[in-house]
Amino acid sequence: MKSSIRTERKKEIIAGFYELCKRDGLENVSIAKIGNHLKMPPSLIIHYFSNKRLLVLGLIDFILHQYQLIYKPIILKSEKDSKLDPNLLVDRLFSREWNLLFDDGVFFSCYAFTFRDKTIKEEYKKLHLKLRKTLKTILDKDEGLSSKNTELLAEKIFVVIEGAYYYLSMIDDPKEYNHKLGIFKGQVLDLIQP
Amino acid sequence: MKSSIRTERKKEIIAGFYELCKRDGLENVSIAKIGNHLKMPPSLIIHYFSNKRLLVLGLIDFILHQYQLIYKPIILKSEKDSKLDPNLLVDRLFSREWNLLFDDGVFFSCYAFTFRDKTIKEEYKKLHLKLRKTLKTILDKDEGLSSKNTELLAEKIFVVIEGAYYYLSMIDDPKEYNHKLGIFKGQVLDLIQP
DNA sequence: ATTTATATTGAATGAACATTCAATAAACAA
DNA sequence: TTGTTTATTGAATGTTCATTCAATATAAAT
Numbered sequence: 001m002k003s004s005i006r007t008e009r010k011k012e013i014i015a016g017f018y019e020l021c022k023r024d025g026l027e028n029v030s031i032a033k034i035g036n037h038l039k040m041p042p043s044l045i046i047h048y049f050s051n052k053r054l055l056v057l058g059l060i061d062f063i064l065h066q067y068q069l070i071y072k073p074i075i076l077k078s079e080k081d082s083k084l085d086p087n088l089l090v091d092r093l094f095s096r097e098w099n100l101l102f103d104d105g106v107f108f109s110c111y112a113f114t115f116r117d118k119t120i121k122e123e124y125k126k127l128h129l130k131l132r133k134t135l136k137t138i139l140d141k142d143e144g145l146s147s148k149n150t151e152l153l154a155e156k157i158f159v160v161i162e163g164a165y166y167y168l169s170m171i172d173d174p175k176e177y178n179h180k181l182g183i184f185k186g187q188v189l190d191l192i193q194p
Numbered sequence: 195m196k197s198s199i200r201t202e203r204k205k206e207i208i209a210g211f212y213e214l215c216k217r218d219g220l221e222n223v224s225i226a227k228i229g230n231h232l233k234m235p236p237s238l239i240i241h242y243f244s245n246k247r248l249l250v251l252g253l254i255d256f257i258l259h260q261y262q263l264i265y266k267p268i269i270l271k272s273e274k275d276s277k278l279d280p281n282l283l284v285d286r287l288f289s290r291e292w293n294l295l296f297d298d299g300v301f302f303s304c305y306a307f308t309f310r311d312k313t314i315k316e317e318y319k320k321l322h323l324k325l326r327k328t329l330k331t332i333l334d335k336d337e338g339l340s341s342k343n344t345e346l347l348a349e350k351i352f353v354v355i356e357g358a359y360y361y362l363s364m365i366d367d368p369k370e371y372n373h374k375l376g377i378f379k380g381q382v383l384d385l386i387q388p
Numbered sequence: 389a390t391t392t393a394t395a396t397t398g399a400a401t402g403a404a405c406a407t408t409c410a411a412t413a414a415a416c417a418a
Numbered sequence: 419t420t421g422t423t424t425a426t427t428g429a430a431t432g433t434t435c436a437t438t439c440a441a442t443a444t445a446a447a448t
Contacts, residue, residue, distance in 0.1 A: 005415080005425070026309055027221040030405060041427055046407060049300050050423095086369040105309030106303055114364060115299030116219055125364040155374070156381050162275060180349070185238025194388075199395070199445085235397055240437060242395095260444060 010048050012038065018106060021059065026109040040105045056177070060110045060120055064127050066102040075134055083173055084142035086192045090185050095163055104169055137168055145192070157188050202241050206232065208217050208252045212300060215253070225249070254304045254314055260296040261378040267291055269328055278336035284379050287329075287355055298363055313350045326352055339386070347385060354382050 016038045020029045032051065035042040049055040075090040081088070095162040114121035135154040139145055145153070171177045210232045214223045225246065229236040243249040268286040272278075308315040328349040333339055339347070358378040365371045 008293055018393085025306070032405070041429095042406080043408080043428075044426060050407090052406065058302055103307055103309075108309070109306040110297055112303040112306060115302070116295075121364055121366075128364060136277060138345060152377060155377055159357035159361060159381070160353055161357070162360050163355070164354035166356050166360055166428085167322060170315055170322060172315075183346060183349055184328070187353070226435070235399095236436080237398080238396060239439080244437090246436065272434085385414085 005046065009044075010058070013045055013048060013055075013094060014062045015101070015153050017055060017059050018163060022103045022104045022111065026056075026059075026106065034165055043082075056110075056113070057120070058069070059112065061108075062122065063102070063110050064109055064123060064133045066099050068131075069099055070096055070102060071131055071134070078141075081141075083182050084139065084145075085191060086142075088137065090188050090192070093157070093188065094164070094181060096165070096183055104126065104165070128158070138144065139192075152193060160191075197281070199213050200242065204252070207217075207242060207258045209295070211249060211253050212256060212295065212297075215300045215303065216297045220253075220300065236367065243344065250304075250307070251314070254307065254315055254317065255301075256314075257296070257301055261301065262321060262325075263293055264290055264296060265325055265328070272332045272335075273290075275335075276303060280336075280383060283332065284382050284386070286381055287351070288358070288375060290359070292330055298359070316332050322352070333386075351382050354378055355386075 008090065020033055020037055024033075031042045031045050035045055044191060045055070049058060049181070074089075074095070077092060078084075078089060110116065114124050115181050132151075132154045135157060136150045138155055139150040161184075164181070168177060168180060171180065203260075207228065210228050211223065214227055214231055218227075225236045225239050228328070229239055239249070242253060268289070269285060273282060275282075305318065308318050326345075326348045329351060330344045333344040333347055355378075358375070362371060362374060362378075365374065
């Protein structure tokens, strides 16, 4: 295993960086703090990520990967199904089986970078396009939708999902949360079977 | 005019803070930099906002106020109309007459705070609820919608608008941008007149 | 005009910051 | 085993950070 130490250490550092971001906010995490958290000198962190920008890019890579993972079980389950069950799909799309390693706060802190960094913006865009494409192939399995533009449909579905999670993040009360979640699920269902 | 100097200076400082956030990102703006930008010593900034947290809260107040202003012309115009024209309303809702003093990057940087600060989260939520309420009263003017639950409708419309702007922020190419914008406008229109 | 309150300045503080460097330890290849 | 590369350490760098303080200037109130 060539350079496995390097790979493992880099993973460890990013994971530690992520944990502190979750707890303290991206803007309050320094290299020294990460070092302290992981019990390693800051110079070791710089040894692997030669400056802070690269460290942040590493974090963004990580968080986008985790974001993708949220949708993985949905895709796998839907691929197994012989036919498309709209209700089941909608439930799955809104289930967001939360990964311990995905945090909306960190995600949006990183998202804010897209407004000043073209590379980061492209990475974010690429992921979002990919998720839409995947949803399209799932929708294409349904014969009832064969007359429909499933690409358009996937676009419309995801815009509701993303708007919903943006908005639902502000709501703490579980009752209110579930009520609104129901509304948005219904909205997506209406798109699939009008 | 009691303490008008204080009020004006505070405004000036927040405006300068905002400008630098827009240019350099919230995480890269220090009190010293704001002072430099406005040609005043950092101690004067601390004189008005006794610590950085209060300064950030001031910025959030400001950006939420500006966010509200985006929708003001839409509301004013719609209030003047005697009847509701769905096409016109959708055009207005998606026009986002960009204020020079509103920047999505700063907005989302501040939004990220909602995940770690309950007060900020409440402020964000309050604004979003208010905008939905306003849209409901606009929708209520239409007799054709009298049989409908306009509160529900406003909720569904805004979730598309917010999801749309989140997603559209990643798209630079004007052609692609307008194409997708058209899709989301259509989606909202379908909600109003099924 | 005098007192009182506020605004403004600039210098100073210690802590935290990202990054560099030279030295040592461990892993790996020959 | 020896030589070479990589991992790890800890001390040191100069810079920037938020905040404090005492001194002065300006405005408001009496």
